[in-house]
Amino acid sequence: MNILQLNFEAGWRGGERQTMLSMLQFREEGHTVHLLCRAGSQIGERARAAGFVVHERKGSGGVIGFLALSGKRYDILHVQTGHMLTWAVLTKLLHRTLVVYSRRVAFRLKGALTRFKYRKTDLVVAISEACANSVQALGIQHVPIIADAVLPVSPNATRSQMLAGQLGIGQRKVVATTSALAADKDPLMLVDAIAALKKRRNDFVFVHFGAGALEPEVRARVAALQLQDTFLFAGYQQNVEALFGLFDVFVMSSREEGLGSSVLDAFSARVPVASTSAGGLKELLADDRGLMSAPGDAGGLARNIGQLLDAPDWLGAMTSKAAEYFERTHRLDTMADAYLVMFEQLLNERRRPRTAAIATAPAATPGIAVESHNQA
Missing domain, CATH: 3.40.50.2000 (Glycogen Phosphorylase B;)
Incomplete structure (x- = not known):
């Protein structure tokens, strides 16, 4: 799979650590992973040092432009922050890529835009029951829980x-x-x-x-x-x-x-x-x-x-x-594998109607090719 991680925080807190750990494990398991982030951010600096392709943008205009023009290159947009979710959803008609959001906070959600963007997200994943409950309060019933993970501590x-x-x-x-x-x-x-x-x-x-x-x-x-x-x-x-x-x-x-x-x-x-x-x-x-x-x-x-x-x-x-x-x-491989299974399920669900239609359709018209998603 081609996976784009989206995180627009400037500093380094728990969400940024989880983003980076996810990237490392997804790559370890053979997938292509890029990062879209704020220019000058700590996560961008660390991801580049770790050998990832990093797309940095200064503000919302740059992010929206990137997603509109290049979002279609990816199989999954894995969103890690609320601002990025807004931009990923608002550009969805242009990139048409699956959007998965990891919700890491449990405070109450409110507002028409919030309800809109959550309902237009292909899958919201919560890191705890408390986070899942805050999403379900919007009327979204299917909110799987994948808990955060950390590497085993090695004291110095x-x-x-x-x-x-x-x-x-x-x-x-x-x-x-x-x-x-x-x-x-x-x-x-x-x-x-x-x-x-x-x-x-x-x-x-x-x-x-x-x-x-x-x-x-x-x-x-x-x-x-x-x-x-x-x-x-x-x-x-x-x-x-x-x-x-x-x-x-x-x-x-x-x-x-x-x-x-x-x-x-x-x-x-x-x-x-x-x-x-x-x-x-x-x-x-x-x-x-x-x-x-x-x-x-x-x-x-x-x-x-x-x-x-x-x-x-x-x-x-x-x-x-x-x-x-x-x-x-809370092992890293356990967390990453759970996400990858869900990503693949979403991709399979998207492919299924087209595959069924092809199976029952008459012979293909000469000169028309069937388009397919990239696979790992």
């Missing part, structure tokens, strides 16, 4: 030790998160949770990996609560998964979450997780794979972090169960 002890020295962690236990400083991650509640935990114990340090628009506000809250020596900012770190060997507890404070692929990194690294139950996080942490508190509940999150730091007898069983779940459910 040398890099972790260097960072620990730079941050002055010393002998303190490490509580950490890897998330954007954005409203949906609720970093201000996270600061409050760490402040509540600090009132009970001082044997830990919290390290935040990530950046975002709320950083000045979060830093101000940290200063106001006098947490500068406890709540540390490590910023954006490429390949942050290699640092999970440094963590004693991994935390997610989200108020909204499609799934939470960083939790899968923690599962793979056998780091215990304390998290809110927002969106798809509830699905990941079910069956005692982690400790959950309600979104916005700083006190509940603090209590759960403290409980995990105390290393109770059942902690090993929890992390083993989480690691087994990751291995069974």
Whole structure:
């Protein structure tokens, strides 16, 4: 198959990582994969470095022009962001290529344009039940779920030790998160949770990996609560998964979450997780794979972090169960194969009426050829 991945985000977050991992696995399995993305984006830079053909455009006009003129060259347009879905659907009469959208967020959908573009999409795939429910609320009943995947974590002890020295962690236990400083991650509640935990114990340090628009506000809250020596900012770190060997507890404070692929990194690294139950996080942490508190509940999150730091007898069983779940459910090849099966089903459904018509039609008129799709 010829597959075009569409992602218009400038930075690098969970959706971009999933886009890149999908591209790598689809190529590994013998398919041709190109990327359509924003000019100057991180995903474009990484995809080009990995040897992919990258089509960069500065804005909507360039994207629409590319899809109108070149979209027909592909068997599947695999859309990864909402803006790209709008443009892929609006140009569909011109490119006539199958459009598949991976929905990674669970917030409520509304508006006439949103309903239109979702109903004109050939297939919407959700990464969790929470995401699927938000689509089904539009009246779209067939929303298959293909969960995100991550590569098994390979901790880098040398890099972790260097960072620990730079941050002055010393002998303190490490509580950490890897998330954007954005409203949906609720970093201000996270600061409050760490402040509540600090009132009970001082044997830990919290390290935040990530950046975002709320950083000045979060830093101000940290200063106001006098947490500068406890709540540390490590910023954006490429390949942050290699640092999970440094963590004693991994935390997610989200108020909204499609799934939470960083939790899968923690599962793979056998780091215990304390998290809110927002969106798809509830699905990941079910069956005692982690400790959950309600979104916005700083006190509940603090209590759960403290409980995990105390290393109770059942902690090993929890992390083993989480690691087994990751291995069974969230491997990259499992995710990619599920998508490829669905892509092929869609292509077969499109071919079937034409094939049936050819089978029952009289002999072909001389000089008229039957057109066929590219196949892997």
